[in-house]
Amino acid sequence: MTLTPFDEFPIHQVPKPIALSASTDRNSYGRYWFGATHRGGEFQIEIAFGRYNNLQVQDTSVSISKNGSQHAFHASRRASADPTELTIGPAKLEIIEPFRQLRYSVGPNETGITCDMRWRSRVGALLEDHTVMTDGPHTIIDMARYMQFGTWEGFVDVDGDRTEFTHEEVVGIRDRSWGVRPVGSPAPGRPSSGPPNAWLWSPIHFDDECVVAGWFQRPGGVFWRPDGHRIGVIDPVPPTVTLEDDSVRRFDPVGQRLTFQSGTRWVTHVEIDLMGDGGEALVLELEPIARFDMRALGYMNPEWGHGVWHGELEVGREDWNFSDISPEDFTHQHVHHIVRARLGEKEGVGIFEQIIIGPHTQFGFNDILDGAV
Secondary structure (H helix, E strand, C coil): CCCCHHHHCCCCCCCCCCCCCCCCCCCEEEEEEEEEEECCCCEEEEEEEEEEHHHCEEEEEEEEEECCEEEEEEEEEECCCCCCCCEECCEEEEEEECCCEEEEEECCCCCCEEEEEEEEECCCEEECCCEEEEECCEEEEEEEEEEEEEEEEEEEEECCEEEEECCCCEEEEEEEEEEECCCCCCCCCCCCCCCCCEEEEEEEECCCEEEEEEEEECCCCCEEEEEEEEEECCCCCCCEECCCCCCEEEEEEEEEEEEECECCCCEEEEEEEEEECCCCEEEEEEEEEEEEEHHHHCCCCCCCCCCCCCCCEEEEEEEEEHHHCCCCCHHHCCEEEEEEEEECCEEEEEEEEEECCCCCHHHCCCCCCCCEC
């Protein structure tokens, strides 16, 4: 196995070169996700960039949701032996300054979609609770993840229709995760033994702080691994933060009230009950104003799923109008809603993420994809 520049640094956790995964699990991965939200809800842009070392795949997607339509660029390649090589065809991710500045670009290519986007942090990156999920003896998820709030400037161009934006106009959320989670083609062996947990997550920008609440929910309504944080906006912006910092407070989601569009599982109003570390009760109220379907980044995508082998290099494109999407389409159930938010007297903007599949009777759903009455 080839040595890489990182092998010069004393950072190894196991007696292998950095280019080799510590785990032999086929689902070993490392991934970036970025979201860019126009403060007025005019558009949502999101990016995914993943490396699946044991599958020898590296892939990326960027997509824009605007004016009732969504457009997505996809690219996949054989993973380079050097994990610092963050290019996939015309797409490139650059770590300008860790935890502070990053850049993502897609140069001219046959799909007609290009971009050049530059990220700037607004608060320090925060490591979330470690997540382990099992199905019998099988470990489905064993991952670490940090998340961070920031802003964006740049452009996305689709067939000559250019959307330009500044740091003042577009807020952002990103996460970086690694470990083990389902990727690539379905694993062999016995299928999952039961309906999946729901996943609900909401990161929000306010003027003086950024807040985030997220939780898995078992069918029937039991919350699993809930966590949430309030991160104060301070100057200068630190590269990272922890619960030991004065600017960070812990709070946990403890209840919910979700309203759904009739005949669908897509939310139209959300209230999240939160409990602060001092015992204070808070309510985060969310009003969806637009939508972004995560299929555009490979999630539940039948062709461009994460870690799927496409050969040495392949690029592709997808487009859809939201008015044409069936609420029973499985591949459009992982959704980000662009939301206006209220927390007490404060107003903000962010996203609400939902994956609700299976008989989640706490929401009135009794089958795989039946919709709200």
